Amino acid sequence: MTTPLAREIAAEIAADGPISIARYMARCLGDPRHGYYTTRIPFGQDGDFVTAPEVSQVFGELIGAWLIAAWEDQGAPSPVRLVELGPGRGTLMADILRVARLRPGFLQATHVDLVETSPRLRDAQRDRLADAPCPITWHERIEEVPGGPAFVVANEFFDALPIRQFMRTETDWHERVIGLDDTGALAFGLGPARLDDAALTGLPSAQPGTILERQPIADAIMATLATRIATEGGALLAIDYGYLRPGFGDTLQAVKSHAYAPVLETPGEADLTAHVNFAALAGAAECSGAVAHGPMTQAAFLLALGLVERAQKLAAGKDDTAFATLEAALNRLAGAEEMGELFKVLAVTSPGIRPPPF
Ligand code: SAH
Secondary structure: OOOHHHHHHHHHHHHHOOEEHHHHHHHHHHOOOOOHHHHOOOEOOOOOEOOHHHHOHHHHHHHHHHHHHHHHHOOOOOOEEEEEEOOOOOHHHHHHHHHHOOOHHHHHHEEEEEEOOOHHHHHHHHHHOOOOOOOEEEEOOHHHOOOOOEEEEEEOOHHHOOOEEEEEOOOOEEEEEEEEOOOOOEEEEEEEEEOOHHHHOOOOOOOOOOEEEEOHHHHHHHHHHHHHHHHHOEEEEEEEEEEOOOOOOOOOEEEEOOEEEOOOOOOOOOEEEOOEEHHHHHHHHHHOOOEEEEEEEHHHHHHHOOHHHHHHHHHOOOOHHHHHHHHHHHHHHHOOOOHHHHEEEEEEEOOOOOOOOO
């Protein structure tokens, strides 16, 4: 077996039978001893992948400007919770709070709540946000965030939540599971759980072998937050790679050192994600009484918020190297071949509010 976690998962399967893909993802990412986010800080050039806040401070500044504008549009409620889900290294929140310093009223009203399961990343966030201008509390779960109006941001959070997969057979949809092959290695197979027809409404018929994904945890977290926003006020921005309409396909992917890796090969040592089903997230928000806006592409969102103008300001008076670095960052964030089109932004608000640029 390739990794310590692979051995532990194989032992679990040998004892209790095949596991769901959701269980595999949860162990790979969050295992208390060997989980990917438990054991490392994966972001950055030296890590496995680079997220938008790590590309340029402009990203977080524009998100901050949006959140503060949404707060003002709702009558500047005080007190207010500024919530981030899965804050990584704390870079996005640091950039949001830098913009917030321009709005003392917002800072005075704000309590920051960070929802993070990895103790190691919590430490990194604590270091990064040591000079934050308002109080910060960390939480394991979204339900722990105290009540009141909440302005919530989640960048590359929903893609890390465990999904389930179902495969079409000649007659049925069966859950895809992970068991052991003849050599004792982890291998995909089909389990007894089935999908009933109600889950397939709106989808075309599928050939045997077709895969359908479900994101029950992402949908449940969205429902919890949307219920809260609908009743107590606030707004949410979810930014992630994903698809706009329900569809088929296997989007489970492992990434290690900036390249795709086989999903079952290095559990605990590669990032494991799935594309986000934005239609399902928007549906979960609307079922909970909130209003979903968009999704729109990250490029359209950032350009409408003044990405180019903000970058020009930052570049003013800088040398050619600094200018080229900023230009590359803009292209990374908004270029069609880069993050611009693949990443989508979904906003959720209470009814009766339409936050620009949606
Ligand atoms: N938002 C950051 C990091 C994205 S990586 C950025 O853009 O750079 C995903 C983050 O979500 C990590 O901080 C990870 O530890 C956290 N995470 C994953 N699953 C989680 C869960 N169930 N609850 C809370 N945080 C979670």
